[in-house]
Amino acid sequence: MSMIGEYARVTPAELDRALGDSEWALKLVRGRMEAEAASRPDPAPARCLDIDKTWAALGFLLRRMAFPVDVVHGEQDVPDADDWGYGPPRYLTPAQVRTAAEALAEIPAERLTAGVGPEDLAAAEIYPTIVWERGEPLDYVCEHYEQLRPFFHAAADEGDAMLLWLG
Template sequence: MGLCVAMFTLGAENIRKVLADPPLILKVIARHDPDAYEAARGAKVGFFARLFGRKIEARAPVDFELGSDEVRETDMDKAWHGIHYLLTGTADGGDEPLNFILAGGTEVNHSRVGYDGARVFTPEQVGAIDAALRSVDDAVLRSRFNPAEMTALDIYPSVIWNRDPNEDDALGYCLEYFQSTKAFIAAAVEQRAGLVVCLT
């Protein structure tokens, strides 16, 4: 197990709904757990709350339907931080839109999501990310690969960068996930979809 970055496509209208009712993000990220959203909204009362007499507050149902082209998902496995470094030259900063893995977009104000919360990007922002990624290829990333600096900056997982590439190709690992991420974002642009990014 370890830290991974997951990405989900989401339409502009549903992004607006999530920002208005942040627990809705669980209908995207934890959509296979139908009780997660209700529990987060406080519509379900746990055992101890029931035991001590807490009442359920009635809340109006939220109209939130996921379209057939929404919630495609991918992840960057543990390559996310290495890719961020290769795109920005930093451990946690960098210029927009290439810093999208760790910054940018709009934070969803709901603390029960992933390791560090979730962020959403509008379709327009996803278009800007896609345009920036189109100018980056494997050769560019190879030229930026600096195992000593990545280890010094504690780029996660920091134990892999100085390994012998014949035994454990850390750069190849990052390049593989970079290409799949780049393709995922290009497909999101074709669908005019926004993006949810979450560190899990």
């Protein structure tokens, strides 16, 4: 089974409730994911987004740039949350989402991957290592990064928080 980076936009009120009731949060997120599965909205209007198996590569690339927010794993734990796949969810506050969106807007995919090749990801043992060992280009990472940017921008514009997890 693959580890997939997952995101769900939530309002501040939904985040407050999620922090006190993670079971409710999981039901909310699953309902939204099911509702969007059929329509497959563009990233900006979507309430949920997955970045497939690019999460580790994106984290590696963003850390190289001293990115101000952990947009891969989140900044805070959801208290008393059960495992949502490969661990419990974490979250970003609306202020952290805004900081991330502003920073993402300044970094096009070409700049994110400049000077880095699959051999660098393989040497750093970035998941999924086998992909980088085969020499696959970083196009796959760039495609998902370019979905993350408008997703965060829309969330910031609406004052949303974010739940993040590996599913």
